[in-house]
Each structure stands twice: as C-alpha cells, then as structure tokens.
Ligand SMILES: Cc1cc2nc3c(=O)[nH]c(=O)nc-3n(C[C@H](O)[C@H](O)[C@H](O)COP(=O)(O)O)c2cc1C
C-alpha cells in the first residue's frame with residue numbers, strides 16, 4: 082500500500098505479559114502499520130523504575146509479530162518521535178495516565194493531523210493469569226523471598 086495508515090502505541094513494556102500483547106494487537110487493528118514507542122527509563126516516574134533496560138524492553142517488543150517497528154522514545158520531548166513518525170492514530174492504553182484532550186491539543190499546536198483512540202483492557206482469561214508487570218513482580222517477591 083502506498084500510504085498505509087500508521088498507528089503509534091507506547092508504554093514501558095517491562096516484562097511482557099498477555100495484557101501488553103492484547104493492547105498491541107488492538108492498536109494494530111486501528112491501521113495498517115504499528116510503530117511502538119518504548120518509554121525511556123528516566124521518563125517512567127509515575128511508578129517503580131523498570132527492571133529491564135529501555136533497549137531490552139524495545140528489543141522484546143520489536144520481536145512481536147504484530148509490531149512493525151519498535152523505537153526508543155525521546156528523553157525530553159515525547160512529541161518529537163510523533164513529529165517524525167507522523168501517525169494517523171495514537172492508541173492509548175486503557176489505563177494510561179495521559180489526558181486525551183491534552184494530547185490532542187498538543188498535536189494540533191504542532192500541526193500534526195492524528196486521532197487519539199483508547200484501547201480496551203483485557204481481563205484475566207484463567208485463574209492466576211497475571212496481566213500487570215507490577216503483579217508479576219509482586220508474585221516473584223512473594224514466592225522467591
Ligand atoms: C503520544 C505519546 C508519545 C510518547 N512518547 C514518548 C517518548 O518519546 N519517550 C518516552 O520516554 N516516553 C514517551 N511516552 C510516554 C511513555 O511511553 C508512557 O506513557 C509512560 O512513560 C509509561 O507509562 P505506562 O507504561 O504506564 O503507560 C509517550 C506517551 C504518549 C502518550
């Protein structure tokens with residue numbers, strides 16, 4: 082296709098689990114090409130510091146079949162990669178703390194024509210399925226302490 086619709090997804094992706102896969106699969110259905118921006122460790126300041134390096138997190142996301150490209154985010158200005166990619170859609174995760182309206186306003190002020198969509202959460206499909214990095218780490222601490 083000459084002009085595929087590009088979707089951007091983003092997140093920390095520290096220790097991948099099926100919730101991440103679900104989010105990325107949903108994001109992929111919003112267009113034809115999926116580019117994932119992996120958060121720099123210095124920008125993950127709203128929760129515990131990731132266990133894996135940004136490069137490792139990026140490499141594992143890039144290996145997923147549904148992902149066309151995974152890149153490391155910008156250290157200072159999260160809209161720099163967006164300006165470079167020029168996506169048609171930004172897919173926000175169901176629980177991402179970003180304000181949809183604030184993102185849309187910033188896109189408009191930079192002249193980027195792009196819609197902002199929210200993905201749906203995925204609930205555990207069986208007993209004991211861990212769909213959160215924090216819950217996986219809590220389980221490791223509990224079982225290996
Ligand atoms: C549109 C958009 C672009 C982003 N670009 C970057 C970026 O370039 N660099 C970065 O470190 N984080 C970027 N982020 C932020 C993180 O990917 C992410 O929202 C947050 O730091 C990780 O939190 P989460 O995994 O709980 O969502 C971006 C977020 C959004 C919504």
Ligand SMILES: Nc1ncnc2c1ncn2[C@@H]1O[C@H](COP(=O)(O)OP(=O)(O)OP(=O)(O)O)[C@@H](O)[C@H]1O
Nearest residue numbers: 092093094100104174175176202203212213214215
């Ligand atoms: N169970 C889930 N269902 C749908 N999307 C999910 C799920 N878990 C994570 N995601 C999405 O994956 C993206 C990256 O998530 P993130 O790296 O913060 O993982 P997390 O497991 O939610 O982390 P933590 O549990 O440490 O807060 C986010 O957009 C988030 O909404």
